[in-house]
Amino acid sequence: MSYTYDQQAIKKEIFDFIYVCAMHDAILQKAFKGEKKWVEKKETPKKILNSYLSKVLNNEFSSQENHDKVFLETVNKICSEINNNKPQNTETDIFSFGNAQKLINITVKHIYTFCYNDPSLREGFRFCHCPVDIIMLEKVWHLCKGNFELGKNKDFCKPWGSEGITDNTQPELNEFPARYALFQEAIKHLIGCGDMFPIEFDYVEWKK
Numbered sequence: 001m002s003y004t005y006d007q008q009a010i011k012k013e014i015f016d017f018i019y020v021c022a023m024h025d026a027i028l029q030k031a032f033k034g035e036k037k038w039v040e041k042k043e044t045p046k047k048i049l050n051s052y053l054s055k056v057l058n059n060e061f062s063s064q065e066n067h068d069k070v071f072l073e074t075v076n077k078i079c080s081e082i083n084n085n086k087p088q089n090t091e092t093d094i095f096s097f098g099n100a101q102k103l104i105n106i107t108v109k110h111i112y113t114f115c116y117n118d119p120s121l122r123e124g125f126r127f128c129h130c131p132v133d134i135i136m137l138e139k140v141w142h143l144c145k146g147n148f149e150l151g152k153n154k155d156f157c158k159p160w161g162s163e164g165i166t167d168n169t170q171p172e173l174n175e176f177p178a179r180y181a182l183f184q185e186a187i188k189h190l191i192g193c194g195d196m197f198p199i200e201f202d203y204v205e206w207k208k
Helices: 007-027 037-041 044-057 064-083 097-116 119-125 134-144 178-191 198-206
Strands: none
Touching (some): 178 198
């Protein structure tokens, strides 16, 4: 038996592996209340996410504003592709902003490991976000308590899976949901002027 895979095909398989791992995190347990298998199998969201990742790896973002615009466009495209092309009997399943940010940010977290062997890639991750999940919400709330206003714990640390959903739908968003934006600002406050990116903060704090 001989394999005919070329390097591009192998690269696709590697990305598919990372994508499925990230999607699992994005829709695990109650973060996505519907049937999960069909979501993982959709191909178009992979292409949409890969386009964003290419910009990260090629260090194409010139500012936080530029990055965030593309990030939000990526979220909207992924949510629209999944929510508007559902199999039968899954009409009530909603892939939310919360699910999409987790998919994107956890994929970025996996891809960031490339920097372990090639530090020259690191700069491209400067504007990437820290993933939002219940562990990091609680962590950030406690770290910021008393020096950065995040509101009440019950509001800031509520489940993230339905983030962005209104009237039982996921609308196209022209700005980040308020809690998500506040979380990212809190991360920057905690990092301060130190030599750390938000995605690196997740590596440092999530395991504690």
